[in-house]
Amino acid sequence: MxxxxxxxxxxxxxxxxxxxxxRLVGRTHAELDLLDPVAVRAFFDAEQPDAVVLAAxxxxxxxxxxxxxxDFIWQNLQMQQNVIMESWRHGVQKLLFLGSTCIYPRxxxxxxxEDALLTGPLEYTNEPYAIAKIAGLKLCxxxxxxxxxxxxxxxxxxxxxxxDNFHLEKSHVLPAMLRKMHLAKCLGQADWSTLQxxxxxxxxxxxxxxxxxxxxxxALARYGVYPGRVELWGSxxxxxxxxxxxxxxxxxxxxxxxxxxxxxxxxxxxxxxxxREVRNCHINIGTGEELTIRDLAGRIAAAVGFTGxxxxxxxxxxxxxxxxxxxxxxxxxxxxxxxxxxxxxxxxYKWYLNTL
Numbered sequence: 001m002x003x004x005x006x007x008x009x010x011x012x013x014x015x016x017x018x019x020x021x022x023r024l025v026g027r028t029h030a031e032l033d034l035l036d037p038v039a040v041r042a043f044f045d046a047e048q049p050d051a052v053v054l055a056a057x058x059x060x061x062x063x064x065x066x067x068x069x070x071d072f073i074w075q076n077l078q079m080q081q082n083v084i085m086e087s088w089r090h091g092v093q094k095l096l097f098l099g100s101t102c103i104y105p106r107x108x109x110x111x112x113x114e115d116a117l118l119t120g121p122l123e124y125t126n127e128p129y130a131i132a133k134i135a136g137l138k139l140c141x142x143x144x145x146x147x148x149x150x151x152x153x154x155x156x157x158x159x160x161x162x163x164d165n166f167h168l169e170k171s172h173v174l175p176a177m178l179r180k181m182h183l184a185k186c187l188g189q190a191d192w193s194t195l196q197x198x199x200x201x202x203x204x205x206x207x208x209x210x211x212x213x214x215x216x217x218x219a220l221a222r223y224g225v226y227p228g229r230v231e232l233w234g235s236x237x238x239x240x241x242x243x244x245x246x247x248x249x250x251x252x253x254x255x256x257x258x259x260x261x262x263x264x265x266x267x268x269x270x271x272x273x274x275x276r277e278v279r280n281c282h283i284n285i286g287t288g289e290e291l292t293i294r295d296l297a298g299r300i301a302a303a304v305g306f307t308g309x310x311x312x313x314x315x316x317x318x319x320x321x322x323x324x325x326x327x328x329x330x331x332x333x334x335x336x337x338x339x340x341x342x343x344x345x346x347x348x349y350k351w352y353l354n355t356l
Contacts, residue, residue, distance in 0.1 A: 001026045002034060002083050003056030008098055008156070010163045011249035012053055019253065025049060035075060040082040044090045051094040051256065052087045054080065054136075058129075062233065062319055064170045065126045076132035084139050088149060095151040096256045097140050099133040101284065101325055102126045103155060111288065111326040114155075114280045115267075123320045137282045144261040145278055152261055154252055157286035157325050160344065161245025162351045166202055168223035174242060177297055178349060180230045181306035183220055188228030188308055197356040228308030233316035236294030241286050241324050244339035244347070251285045254335045259283075263333065286325035287337045293318075296341075303345045 003009035004026030016024060025047050032043055034056055058075040065072055080097070087095050104112045105120030122130045137153035144151050158172065165171040166179040179202075186195040196209030199216065207219040217226075224231030265281035291299075297310055330336075339347070 002052070002054045002079070003098075005163075006055060006057075007159060007161060007163045007165070007245050008057075008248065009053070009055035011161060011245040012055060012252050015246070015249040015253045034079040034082055037082050040086050041089075044086040048090060049087075049092060051096075052083065052092050053096045053098070053252070053256065054083050055098045056083070057098070059165075060170045061172050061176065062125050062317055065129055066317075069128045072126075073128035073132050076129060077135060080132065080136040080139065084136065084143070084151070087151075088143055088147065093150060094256060095140065095149070096252060097136055097151065097153040098252070099137055099153055099155045099282065100129070101155050101157050101286070101323060102130045102320075103134050103137070104323070106320050108323075110322050111324040112284070113326040114282055114284060114329060117280055117282075125317055125319055141279070141281050144281070150261050152255060152259060152264060153282040154255060154285050155282050155325075156248045156252075157241045157243050157284070157323070159243055159245045159248055160348055161248075162348075163245070164348065166352070168204060168220075168225070173240070173293065174296065174300070174345075175348070177230075177232065177300050178304060178345070178352065180223065180225050180232070181301055181304045181308075182349075182352070183225045184228060184230045184308055185304060185306045187217065187220070187226065194356070201356050224311075224313075229311065230306075230308070231311045231313055232293075232297060233313055234293065234318040235314045236292060236297065236312045238293050238318045238320065239290045239322040239324065240293060240296065241288070241290045242296070242341055242344070243286055243337060244344040247287075247337045247339050248285055251330065251335045251337075255283060255333065259333055264329075283329055283333070284325040284327050285330060286327050287340075288325065288327045289341070290322070290324045291341065299342060300345055303342075303349050 001009055001013055001024055004013045033039055056079055058072055104116050106123040107120055108116040140151035140153045143149040160174040164175040166175045200209035205219045207215055264283060265278045268276055268278040270276050
């Protein structure tokens, strides 16, 4: 399991453990640098895994993707290349590659089917990351076609859940909103004990719970967090789909255990030149349901108990206008989500508070 401590990997690890799988192998970044091909090969030589789940990735929100474009493409390409090719060299029987629905064109027809891949320009803000993930799924697809591997790529929609990243700049939209509203509520209520516990658990710009009031308010203001008020990026109008991470894990394990590569590409067509064109063998993982970012903010505020004001900074990028997955292939393979967005937000906030 590559990336077993992240949001995705930890959820899959827990799901496999709950199903009775005990021979799971994971390494922290300190123990194994997936960017190092020599180290990755040595790991495979020593462990000889039967199956591999590649959930490790260099990820982040819009700001991180814009600022660190080179890091997002080269680190993901390198990790994927190392893990997937060593899996092939070592005869791994089954591999599950985790990508993202950002692989699809910015203006793809909605809901987005798997065959929308490479039919138009990508969203600029996350283009390097998307290109890396496209390369990864194509590597899995090509190895399966040429060498008979059983390597499947899945493309989860926007995820949230236990173990999420709550960094005020580098995290994804839902956990960032949740923490901003939590902090703004604490500031507005002068709840300094809760605020201090939060900053001790997750310092902001080097400021922890031991900082004074002025230093704390100054640090949080850099990220649009004020007493009883938050500033959020964009217009709030884009539509997004969100999936509880433990639902994603259950779908991923269902596919790992019950689905083969051949099951994913039954729609291959034969072109006029007589070549059978097998492509788009990846699988979307999502709910098939969407809401606006503004609506999401309202639901998070209700769960957090934030009654202050929300200001939208339309000068900041919105990202892709709409990104709803078509999950008919997933449903046909026997899996549907169980946690809806309102239940998931409440569960995440409870989990967050328990980490303070």
